Amino acid sequence: MSFFDLPRTPGIQCRLLRGCRLQRSGDGMSFAVRQPDGRVVSFLPWEEEAYAAVLDRLSRGAHAAALRDLALEAGGPDRATAFMMVLRRLAAAGLVEFPLLDEVGERAVLLPQWAAFVPSLATEPAPEIGLDRFACIRRDDRSWLLESPLAGARLSFPELAALETSIVRRALAAAGFLERAEADPRRREALEQWEFHDLAAYRRHRRGWHRDPMGATFDHRETIDPPPPTRPPWPGERTALPPANAAGASGSLADVLERRASLRIYDADRPIALGDIGALFDRAARIRGNLATPAGPAGARGDFEVVVKRPYPTGGARGELELYVAVDRAADIEPGLYHYDAAGHALVRISGRTPAVSSLLAEARTCAGGIPETQALVIVTARFARVMWKYRSVAYALILRDTGVLYQTLYLAATDLGLAPCALGAGDATLFAEATGLDPLIEGSVGEFILGGRPAQRSAATREAAGTGTVAGSEPA
Ligand SMILES: Cc1cc2nc3c(=O)[nH]c(=O)nc-3n(C[C@H](O)[C@H](O)[C@H](O)COP(=O)(O)O)c2cc1C
Incomplete structure (x- = not known):
């Protein structure tokens, strides 16, 4: 039998939730509950003083039966029944706790x-x-x-x-x-x-x-500066990326959607080139611009935050995702690890092919079902605070959704550009941290995507070899 049905459930009391206060409404006609965040819920349409004693006991904690007895004394059986209904409603609204x-x-x-x-x-x-x-x-x-x-x-x-x-x-x-x-x-x-x-x-x-609390609460607005919309650039050697050729042929969206497929085999004679990566990132990942918008409920303190516009959407336009490219074999890029400067449309070199970079590439091959060759591995990272500074309860879920949106944007752009794309479902965040020296609590890898030159003629045999890979990399899907 439950608390509200049993006249005097031994051992369980009920009490107004910690931090909540009971107060009279402005017109004195009802009682209301003021929650710790200042929200007021009006519940008790009684003005009689007699109920003050019941509500006082509710604030301090009592058996429900004791509260009902007090209400009975004050207002008779109907009011006592009505009070128990109110108590249930308060509990259903999460405003009552049970010692x-x-x-x-x-x-x-x-x-x-x-x-x-x-x-x-x-x-x-x-x-x-x-x-x-x-x-x-x-x-x-x-x-x-x-x-x-x-x-x-x-x-x-x-x-x-x-x-x-x-x-x-x-x-x-x-x-x-x-x-x-x-x-x-x-x-x-x-x-x-x-x-x-x-x-x-x-x-x-x-x-x-x-x-x-859930959603855009801006909890840290008073104590932590907003994380910058654009990542501070890495210090290494910069290589400007060519833009996508606006005049170049581009299939219709319907055609590109139809042709999109995961490919895990590459054209050995025509490995991926700087122009391919420039065109792909220009289409799919560059920063189009930043926009100042009010931060918090109706811009509470008149504060503004800067949101990021890119070809793919992100929750709250946080633009928290960064792209890194581990180059294994490309036509005109030295093997090594690079960051994509999405505001400047350039690759910035972080390192050559260090043991950690080689391990990242090897792991990607395993994850793709044991393919013999990689050309480029795109690693997606999140600058976590960009999302966590604004959102409660849903931050990491949003980041993973954003990663999925980016995957599909990369798939479509790569398909249209004649590249071989394939998303990966698992990657080693500690290896990436080792390769970059980044603290994974601040910026860590959340996704991987392999890319290469698409084989010119996809025969039935190569289609079969393209396979389906495996998320865990341990056995073919
Ligand atoms: C979130 C996600 C994770 C994936 N993980 C892997 C993976 O780890 N290894 C792999 O070879 N393919 C992976 N893929 C590609 C899928 O295997 C592929 O999309 C699926 O087999 C359907 O084939 P299609 O993309 O050619 O239509 C992934 C795809 C997505 C969207």
Whole structure:
């Protein structure tokens, strides 16, 4: 039986969410809840003083039954029923938390994340039953947090020992934190295939499964300078890239879409050249311009942020992705690692073919299904702060989406230019960090794409050899 149905659920109280305050509305006709971020939710259309006592108890924490008794005293059965409905609505809006108490005192607090969450207590689980494999314990700035993408609340507790107490274990069992046999075979199969990090990220990136701030919150605006829209250039030797030949033949979009395919074999006689990379990046990746727009809700402090315009879109026009090219074999570019200066349309040399660069190229060949040759490997990095400075909860998801958008733009432009393109699904971020000296927490690799001169005649045999590769690189797909 759940908290709201059981007259005096032992061990579970309810309390206005920490940081929220109850206040009277301006006209004095109702009570409202002021949330820590200043938003006010009006809930209680009662002006009678009598209810002040109930609401005061709600602020401090009490059994729901005790609150109902107080409401009954103040306004009779109808008002008591109405009050319980209001309490449910507050809980569904995430404005109520549920302290778990035993004879020692308050052990932990359940913080609802899903609108449908109602706390309850299961019978005491057997001692050998532990946390489910999706549960995760971490710290926030005040306490420990236990979370699971399969549970509708998170648990906040001051000491790890709380997890061993009977009241907490009973609440965890009821909320779905502990190991259990899944009865529905289809759901069991589905769960078997979810990995911890995938499910945690999926739940985190969508609304409805958590109550943390989400979207463009500009949380760091007051304390951290906005990251520059354009990456500061590398210091190395610059080679200007030729632009795409505007007069050159270009297929219709329908034609290019139809012809687009992943190719992993190259024309040995006509390896990729500077002109190809210049044309491809001009079409697909250059910076078209920067634009100042208000930062934050309606440009709160009158601040502006600079967004980046490129041929491919990025979430919030953050323009956080950078391109690097590891050249293995090209007509007129020395082997080595280069950065694409997207504002200046130039390649800037970072290094020659160091062991780390060779390993990146070797890994790309493996990832493409064990192909014998690479000509150029494009490595996509993200300047993470460009996105994280603005967005909460969804930043890394946006970066991966942006990477997918860039992949398709590179595919289409490369197809149109007669090159052989192929996206890769996995790359070694530590090797890239070693090759560049970049801190992967600041700028790290998030995608890879191989390129080369397209074989002149694609026979049936070469089409077969083009294969499908493998994301992990361990076995052909
Ligand atoms: C996100 C993504 C990751 C990919 N990863 C790899 C990979 O690691 N190795 C590979 O050889 N091909 C990879 N590919 C290419 C796919 O195998 C290819 O798109 C798929 O087989 C369909 O063939 P098509 O592109 O010729 O239409 C990837 C494609 C995408 C979009």
